[in-house]
Amino acid sequence: xxxxxxxxxxxxxxxxxxxxxxxxxxxxxxxxxxxxxxxxxxxxxxxxxxxxxxxxxxxxxxxxxxxxxxxxxxxxxxxxxxxxxxxxxxxxxxxxxxxxxxxxxxxxxxxxxxxxxxxxxx
Amino acid sequence: xxxxxxxxxxxxxxxxxxxxxxxxxxxxxxxxxxxxxxxxxxxxxxxxxxxxxxxxxxxxxxxxxxxxxxxxxxxxxxxxxxxxxxxxxxxxxxxxxxxxxxxxxxxxxxxxxxxxxxxxxxxxxxxxxxxxxxxxxxxxxxxxxxxxxxxxxxxxxxxxxxxxxxxxxxxxxxxxxxxxxxxxxxxxxxxxxxxxxxxxxxxxxxxxxxxxxxxxxxxxxxxxxxxxxxxxxxxxxxxxxxxxxxxxxxxxxxxxxxxxxxxxxxxxxxxxxxxxxxxxxxxxxxxxxxxxxxxxxxxxxxxxxxxxxxxxxxxxxxxxxxxxxxxxxxxxxxxxxxxxxxxxxxxxxxxxxxxxxxxxxxxxxxxxxxxxxxxxxxxxxxxxxxxxxxxxxxxxxxxxxxxxxxxxxxxxxxxxxxxxxxxxxxxxxxxxxxxxxxxxxxxxxxxxxxxxxxxxxxxxxxxxxxxxxxxxxxxxxxxxxxxxxxxxxxxxxxxxxxxxxxxxxxxxxxxxxxxxxxxxxxxxxxxxxxxxxxxxxxxxxxxxxxxxxxxxxxxxxxxxxxxxxxxxxxxxxxxxxxxxxxxxxxxxxxxxxxxxxxxxxxxxxxxxxxxxxxxxxxxxxxxxxxxxxxxxxxxxxxxxxxxxxxxxxxxxxxxxxxxxxxxxxxxxxxxxxxxxxxxxxxxxxxxxxxxxxxxxxxxxxxxxxxxxxxxxxxxxxxxxxxxxxxxxxxxxxxxxxxxxxxxxxxxxx
Numbered sequence: 070x071x072x073x074x075x076x077x078x079x080x081x082x083x084x085x086x087x088x089x090x091x092x093x094x095x096x097x098x099x100x101x102x103x104x105x106x107x108x109x110x111x112x113x114x115x116x117x118x119x120x121x122x123x124x125x126x127x128x129x130x131x132x133x134x135x136x137x138x139x140x141x142x143x144x145x146x147x148x149x150x151x152x153x154x155x156x157x158x159x160x161x162x163x164x165x166x167x168x169x170x171x172x173x174x175x176x177x178x179x180x181x182x183x184x185x186x187x188x189x190x191x
Numbered sequence: 192x193x194x195x196x197x198x199x200x201x202x203x204x205x206x207x208x209x210x211x212x213x214x215x216x217x218x219x220x221x222x223x224x225x226x227x228x229x230x231x232x233x234x235x236x237x238x239x240x241x242x243x244x245x246x247x248x249x250x251x252x253x254x255x256x257x258x259x260x261x262x263x264x265x266x267x268x269x270x271x272x273x274x275x276x277x278x279x280x281x282x283x284x285x286x287x288x289x290x291x292x293x294x295x296x297x298x299x300x301x302x303x304x305x306x307x308x309x310x311x312x313x314x315x316x317x318x319x320x321x322x323x324x325x326x327x328x329x330x331x332x333x334x335x336x337x338x339x340x341x342x343x344x345x346x347x348x349x350x351x352x353x354x355x356x357x358x359x360x361x362x363x364x365x366x367x368x369x370x371x372x373x374x375x376x377x378x379x380x381x382x383x384x385x386x387x388x389x390x391x392x393x394x395x396x397x398x399x400x401x402x403x404x405x406x407x408x409x410x411x412x413x414x415x416x417x418x419x420x421x422x423x424x425x426x427x428x429x430x431x432x433x434x435x436x437x438x439x440x441x442x443x444x445x446x447x448x449x450x451x452x453x454x455x456x457x458x459x460x461x462x463x464x465x466x467x468x469x470x471x472x473x474x475x476x477x478x479x480x481x482x483x484x485x486x487x488x489x490x491x492x493x494x495x496x497x498x499x500x501x502x503x504x505x506x507x508x509x510x511x512x513x514x515x516x517x518x519x520x521x522x523x524x525x526x527x528x529x530x531x532x533x534x535x536x537x538x539x540x541x542x543x544x545x546x547x548x549x550x551x552x553x554x555x556x557x558x559x560x561x562x563x564x565x566x567x568x569x570x571x572x573x574x575x576x577x578x579x580x581x582x583x584x585x586x587x588x589x590x591x592x593x594x595x596x597x598x599x600x601x602x603x604x605x606x607x608x609x610x611x612x613x614x615x616x617x618x619x620x621x622x623x624x625x626x627x628x629x630x631x632x633x634x635x636x637x638x639x640x641x642x643x644x645x646x647x648x649x650x651x652x653x654x655x656x657x658x659x660x661x662x663x664x665x666x667x668x669x670x671x672x673x674x675x676x677x678x679x680x681x682x683x684x685x686x687x688x689x690x691x692x693x694x695x696x697x698x699x700x701x702x703x704x705x706x707x708x709x710x711x712x713x714x715x716x717x718x719x720x721x722x723x724x725x726x727x728x729x730x731x732x733x734x735x736x737x738x739x740x741x742x743x744x745x746x747x748x749x750x751x752x753x754x755x756x757x758x759x760x761x762x763x764x765x766x767x768x769x770x771x772x773x774x775x776x777x778x779x780x781x782x783x784x785x786x787x788x789x790x791x792x793x794x795x796x797x798x799x800x801x802x803x804x805x806x807x808x809x810x811x812x813x814x815x816x817x818x819x820x821x822x823x824x825x826x827x828x829x830x831x832x833x834x835x836x837x838x839x840x841x842x843x844x845x846x847x848x849x850x851x852x853x854x855x856x857x858x859x860x861x862x863x864x865x866x867x868x869x870x871x872x873x874x875x876x877x878x879x880x881x882x883x884x885x886x887x888x889x890x891x892x893x894x895x896x897x898x899x900x901x902x903x904x905x906x907x908x909x910x911x912x913x914x915x916x917x918x919x920x921x922x923x924x925x926x927x928x929x930x931x932x933x934x935x936x937x938x939x940x
Contacts, residue, residue, distance in 0.1 A: 075194075075195050078195075078199065078239070079202060082202065082206065082235045085231055086210075086228055086232050088231070089225075089227035089228045089231065092224055111308060111392045112388065112390035115390070119457060127604065127605075130603035130604065132661075132662075132668075133662055134614055135607065137610065140603075140606060140611075
């Protein structure tokens with residue numbers, strides 16, 4: 070009985086672990102992007118999320134009186150420029166059309182009229 | 192089922208080997224099928240570990256003493272809940288628990304990252320399975336929990352009485368969860384270095400695991416402290432025990448990492464530092480595990496020393512440390528900072544300083560903990576160290592740390608103007624100065640450490656209150672929300688920041704409890720007869736009467752005490768000295784009930800302002816060289832009579848013997864009655880017993896502070912939903928081709 074139990078577990082483990090090897094090679098390579106490209110995108114997405122958080126943090130610092138108006142404007146402008154750069158890099162990696170190159174436009178990206186839902190703010 | 196258990200361990204070992212090979216092969220050749228197969232090996236390891244662990248728990252629950260570990264750590268009289276917990280009270284069982292938790296948490300991270308980190312994940316999988324391979328090798332060949340005997344005893348030794356406590360059921364799994372979860376950021380960091388993918392992704396993937404590990408270690412440490420306070424009979428909660436320190440070191444390093452990682456996320460700075468820190472944290476988790484397993488340093492928590500295990504662990508730690516150092520040096524060009532500190536008046540500058548203090552603290556604890564071994568290696572003599580060796584270094588560093596816990600939240604990222612700084616410091620600074628004035632006028636400078644810590648803690652609490660107040664005011668101005676709604680919205684939308692503030696507040700509260708309970712503690716021993724009293728810390732404690740109790744698990748000698756403040760009775764306490772039966776037949780059929788393991792049931796009256804804590808020791812006041820001197824003649828007489836009866840029964844035919852020795856035999860009822868009769872001597876002719884009495888102020892705030900820290904950490908752990916929404920929206924904006932509209936939009940002023 071004990072032998073049979075172990076045999077059943079062994080069979081289940083072998084089937085479960087080796088199952089991905091049964092798929093044809095083309096199936097895995099066709100549907101998913103190359104690892105390097107995917108990792109670039111993931112890295113940039115993580116950097117973008119961190120930058121968005123930083124923008125919101127700066128805004129919260131400003132609203133709670135930790136940053137003066139001048140400091141906030143300086144920091145916010147630089148953060149948004151950095152974020153635009155990350156978004157451009159993301160577009161480049163994904164093969165999408167490039168974002169506007171004009172730094173002035175990037176610096177004032179927040180003023181683009183938006184009917185869309187806003188991101189979490191303070 | 193022991194055979195199945197043993198076979199499962201071998202299977203787990205093979206799964207680890209296969210998974211490592213498959214992951215590395217998949218990563219090198221780019222064949223996703225092999226990578227997926229390697230990842231599935233971790234899931235399979237998890238499944239196999241669950242079944243093996245269930246088999247072992249089953250053996251404990253049904254008192255299967257053919258398993259060596261069950262006979263060692265359980266008995267028929269051990270309560271069911273403790274039978275399950277007894278699994279990890281043994282070396283073998285706890286190693287299996289390590290594998291179970293490692294495979295579970297590894298499965299979780301690999302499942303969550305199955306479509307991300309495509310280059311890093313296979314190497315991380317191989318490293319995690321490497322840890323699995325190490326521990327499965329130990330359990331399979333050197334500490335097999337499924338080892339059995341062909342001649343099982345009828346009764347087990349029983350679980351160590353000191354471990355029969357609710358907190359002890361949760362303390363080891365939590366610490367092991369902390370240790371095993373720390374291997375996850377470690378594995379991903381190593382994989383990131385190998386693959387040159389040292390960007391933001393591995394941090395985004397594993398940050399939450401680092402925080403969860405920090406939380407588990409923190410809760411484990413707090414539960415251990417609580418257990419020490421209510422179970423060990425010395426009235427303290429922290430003794431700088433090597434095994435306690437082994438959990439504290441990775442906790443301190445993880446605290447540093449969780450702060451410094453924010454600097455890397457936001458500014459791209461401190462990459463070498465963060466990488467080194469998480470690798471050191473991972474290594475320290477294994478060192479912590481080694482300290483518990485090895486018994487190389489004397490500790491109440493450690494298992495018995497095993498040379499084979501020790502050599503294996505030292506080899507693993509050597510490989511981890513050397514490999515980590517090599518990788519960081521090798522990949523140093525990839526770890527250059529993207530930015531420099533804009534100003535020393537910024538949050539990142541404070542975080543950096545705080546990091547240095549935390550690492551210094553961890554190094555101090557590590558050095559002093561291992562000093563006995565170091566001194567033995569150099570001089571041949573093992574020097575013992577205790578709390579006084581730690582205090583001169585730990586106290587000043589801890590004070591700086593608390594102060595920084597208040598300064599950090601006040602400052603903004605990147606830079607702060609002096610005017611802004613003055614504004615931010617005004618209220619907390621005033622609170623701190625006010626607290627200092629009050630304390631100096633009431634307490635004076637006698638307890639300087641406590642005074643400084645109270646001032647720092649009040650400063651931190653004022654900072655946190657100010658931060659919440661400012662945030663609420665901002666939301667009120669922006670959205671017209673009422674204060675309660677604004678608080679909830681503020682925390683929900685900024686979980687990481689406000690969760691962190693709550694943790695800081697909890698730390699301040701906890702340290703108030705520590706400072707008060709160590710500096711203003713009253714403690715004394717008093718040997719009393721019933722009716723006599725002793726005064727301590729403004730209270731009078733009266734020994735009212737002795738008590739006895741007997742059950743199938745233990746017998747106990749106790750005392751009822753009344754506590755008075757002046758003439759007013761404030762509490763009734765009951766302490767007991769509990770004795771668990773020994774399985775050693777040489778102690779005699781009656782004597783073994785009085786000569787086994789012992790523990791204390793302490794009397795505790797806990798309140799927000801003070802704890803009154805008592806422990807009774809009936810041995811010390813017995814007036815005899817024997818512990819239970821006054822009872823010893825009676826025990827000897829009963830032993831002789833019982834042995835005589837058993838000898839007579841031994842001369843009878845086998846069938847008659849079986850009948851007379853069956854569990855329902857009147858012989859055992861007579862034995863139990865005799866034990867109760869002997870015990871009753873303690874109440875009929877009570878002798879003077881010794882009490883340890885402690886009155887400590889504000890101890891409760893230590894536990895409350897710990898709970899606040901847990902709440903803060905849980906809040907910080909939850910930004911997953913908010914962040915996923917952010918990500919989804921950002922992806923939506925980007926994919927909709929609306930260019931830079933993916934940026935956060937400023938709220939109207």
